[in-house]
Structure formats: C-alpha cells, structure tokens
Amino acid sequence: MTTGHPTAARSHRRARSRKIRVLIALVAAAAVLGIALVVVPMLRPAGPRPLFQMPVTCGETWQLSTYPGHDDYDVDFFPIEGETWGRPVLASYAGTVTVAGINGSLGGRTPDNPEGPRGRGGGYWVKIDHGGKWETQYLHMLEAPMVKVGQQVSQGDQIGRLGSTGNSGAPHLHYEQRRGWEKVETHFDGEPSGITTDEREQILRRVSNNCPAVS
Known part of the structure; x- marks a missing residue:
C-alpha cells in the first residue's frame, strides 16, 4: 500500500536537494570571503617605515648588541649606567597593543634572585601593531605588562619594566621590528641601528631620542 503520491514525493526530495545545494554554496562563499579578508591584506605591500625611536628613556645612552645564535636583526638593550632591573620600557611608536602576556614560561630570575x-621563550612580552604591516616586539620584561590587548599607545608610553623573564641570562630588553612576516634591521630616529647578522658579536652604543613631543 502506498501512503503518498510518487510525484509529490519526488518534488519534495528535489526541493530538499536544492536547499542543501544552496546551503553548501552559501557556506563555501562565506569561507572564500573569510579567507580573502585574511589573505588579501597580507598580500598588500607594507606602508612606509614609521619613525621608530629606541624603546628606552629620552637622552639615555644604551648598549645595543647581538651574538651568534641570537637571530638576525634581534637587538638586546643594556643600559650603560645605573641599575638595570626595572628600567622603563617604552613604545617605539604609536600603535595598538596586540599581545600583552607571557611567551613560553617565566623562570625564576628576579632582582632578589x-x-x-x-x-623558556620571551617571558613577559608585548607586541604593538603600528599599521602598514609594521610591528614591534618587546621581550623578557620584569613583570606583567602595563598595557592590555587592544589598548592604543603613543610613542614614549611606558608599556613595562626591564627584567629577565623567559630564556634570559641577565636583565635586558630583547627588541624586534617586523614588516609583515619579515624581521628587518631596526631603525631608530630614521637611521639603521647597524645590528644585522648574528654571525658575529656586535656591540654598539646609541642615545635614545624617544622624547616627549614639544607642544
């Protein structure tokens, strides 16, 4: 015994099949759009390099250094005079904080010990997006960063204090500038730092021009 008209049943199945195809097409279109929104900005060329300043207090002289195995373009900052622990770490340029937390594990190196x-890794750290695919990173800070993800910072704003968390042998600031996915030579006040390859030890000195804007 049949319970329905065969033609009606076939029509119902076709309608349901069309709905499924439409749903699959909508899901696929949404996936393509989502990928495009992520990939297309990455393919755009980087904007002009911001006028980055050293991530330390205006007028102070600091040692900029690297060593074999450190990685090309990575810069370690050490003060020339005074106490190292707890020195202010400043934003090199205005931007938006994208990371403020722990990279790896903290370890147990403190001013008292x-x-x-x-x-492991960078310990307490911060990443700032400066727009135009430019980014800076600040690692091994003493304690939790003084900024939060999504916060807008200006050049010279304090974002943390210098320490030795993570895989660090002594208190210092590990600093990087990045253009998109690419790590590049750091520039300060419009001039290259000179810290390039990690094939040999490099030690330089520079004076910070990360000074408050004159009104």
Missing part, C-alpha cells in the same frame, strides 16, 4: 632558573 638574579641567578635563578631560566624560563
């Missing part, structure tokens, strides 16, 4: 166990 400078020879404590090392951690």
Whole structure:
C-alpha cells in the first residue's frame, strides 16, 4: 500500500536537494570571503617605515648588541649606567597593543634572585601593531605588562619594566621590528641601528631620542 503520491514525493526530495545545494554554496562563499579578508591584506605591500625611536628613556645612552645564535636583526638593550632591573620600557611608536602576556614560561630570575632558573621563550612580552604591516616586539620584561590587548599607545608610553623573564641570562630588553612576516634591521630616529647578522658579536652604543613631543 502506498501512503503518498510518487510525484509529490519526488518534488519534495528535489526541493530538499536544492536547499542543501544552496546551503553548501552559501557556506563555501562565506569561507572564500573569510579567507580573502585574511589573505588579501597580507598580500598588500607594507606602508612606509614609521619613525621608530629606541624603546628606552629620552637622552639615555644604551648598549645595543647581538651574538651568534641570537637571530638576525634581534637587538638586546643594556643600559650603560645605573641599575638595570626595572628600567622603563617604552613604545617605539604609536600603535595598538596586540599581545600583552607571557611567551613560553617565566623562570625564576628576579632582582632578589638574579641567578635563578631560566624560563623558556620571551617571558613577559608585548607586541604593538603600528599599521602598514609594521610591528614591534618587546621581550623578557620584569613583570606583567602595563598595557592590555587592544589598548592604543603613543610613542614614549611606558608599556613595562626591564627584567629577565623567559630564556634570559641577565636583565635586558630583547627588541624586534617586523614588516609583515619579515624581521628587518631596526631603525631608530630614521637611521639603521647597524645590528644585522648574528654571525658575529656586535656591540654598539646609541642615545635614545624617544622624547616627549614639544607642544
């Protein structure tokens, strides 16, 4: 015994099949659009290099250095005079904080226990997006960053304090400038820093021009 008209049943199945195809097409279109929104901005060329300043206090002289195995273009900052622990870490340029937290593990090196166990990675760190595919990174800070993800910062704003968290042998600031996915030579006040390859030890000195704007 049949319970329905065969033609009506076939029509119902065709309608349901059309709905499924339409749904699949909509999902596929949404996926393509989502990928395009992520990939297309990445393919655009970077904007002009911001006028980055050293991430330390105006007028101070600091040692900029690297060593074999450190990685090309990475810069370690050490003060020439005074206490190292707790020195202000400043934003090199205005931007938006995209990371403010822990990279790897903290370890146990503190001002009271400078020879404590090392951690892993960058310890307390911050990343700032400066627009135009430019980014800066600040690693090994003493304590949790003074900024939060999504926060807008101006050049010279304090974002943390210098320390030795993560895989760090002594208190210092590990600093990077990036253009898109590419790490590049750091520039300060419009001039290249000179820290390039990690094939040999490099030690330079520079005076910070990360000074408050004159009104």
